[in-house]
Amino acid sequence: MPADINSFGLSTQRCTFLTWNHETQEYYSNFITWKDLRANALVDQWNAGIIVKTLNTASYALYLITRSNRFLAASVLKMMNSQVTTRLLHEVQTNKRLQEALRRKEARVELLDSWILYKLRSGNGLQTNIDHISDITSATATGLFDPFTLCWTPLAKFLSGIESAILPTVVDNDYKGFGNIHPNALGPEWHSSCVSISASISDQTAAMWGSQCFERGEVKITLGTGAFLNLITGSTCHASVMGLYPLVAWQFRDAREKARTVYCVEGASNDIGTVIEWAKQCGLFNDPMETSDIAHTVPDTNGVYFIPAFSGLGPPINNPRAATGFIGITLSTTRAHLVRAILESIVFRTVQLCETVKAETKFTLKLLRVDGGVSRNDFICQLLADATGLQVERATSIESSIFGATYMVGYNMGLWNSFGDLQKLRQIERTFE
Known part of the structure; x- marks a missing residue:
């Protein structure tokens, strides 16, 4: 009530x-979402243009002089469609009503x-x-x-x-x-x-809180519409040269923990749930919950590979023009081979993110905490554990963003006094090894 x-x-x-x-x-x-591709041509134009190239060169020169991570990050800066920058610029350039309103x-x-x-x-x-x-x-x-x-x-x-x-x-x-x-x-x-508003938090930060990832080196992977790997870097803002993105994980004015501002680094693969939904629409299965069982009916993909790239490929490939497709289809390819290839592609892209984060940050990953709708798939979770050699931990509830927002409200209100109090609330449904 x-x-x-x-x-x-x-x-x-x-x-x-x-x-x-x-x-x-x-x-x-209307709302212009992070999946909108109308600014693709503008992204290509800017990334190939003299301004961005000059910015990259000048930033690298400044990095050599100052050794500032900020300039190192700017030295490899590229426009990306998933960010607001180019989509907003595209809207400004093409929307005459907006142009007039900005003028006024x-x-x-x-x-x-x-x-x-x-x-x-x-x-x-x-x-x-x-x-x-x-x-x-x-x-x-x-x-x-x-x-x-x-x-x-x-x-x-x-x-x-x-x-x-x-x-x-x-x-x-x-x-x-x-x-x-x-x-x-x-x-x-x-x-x-x-009713007071006690917290506002983005979905991926909320998922970190919901997964009880608070310490440096801890990792959560949200497998939903896309795959979002977030690793806590503590008070250090990481400068990436491989396409990872440095983010503020959270910031408190009244900090009870060690740092007022906590950073993370994020690697994203934008097509996970979208790939599964596309495969369903193509008739490969009726219910995504079937896919794990279907994949287990064959020992491998029979040489078939799938590229999950409806929105291009993120780190470490960083090609926004990459396209989706099957490779290696023969007369002996079955529906089960195709389904297994799709699920394996999701895992392989996630493993690429893990390897990129390890190579860049030098953190030793000890445990992967997964959430999001696609994490219900046992085949994906087990293959992720096998491919990384790490434990993959799935909580009783995979809706980590909801729990994360709730935990932050309680933390801000003083219901929980420390991250340690919140970590005691975690309930594990299954660990894959």
């Missing part, structure tokens, strides 16, 4: 945005978390004097935010002309100004309730 709820936590998808006028409620675009200084950019926070706090737009905020774990993945300096990067304006004034103010995960949910935001049954 609404009367029994006194606090609320938000966990949202990252790198999805819209543009609008919050005062008139006029939208200049009436437009602003909302990330998914900032839009939901605005709607909840304003009563679905009844109040317009609500501050424009986004939590740091959502901002850090956009490509517009510099995790080394912890602010919107001026590079965005230099490359695209995008002013930071149209972006949300970045706040900590325990921000005291989240306030309460407006009584009109959730319907009449909530009108007598006073």
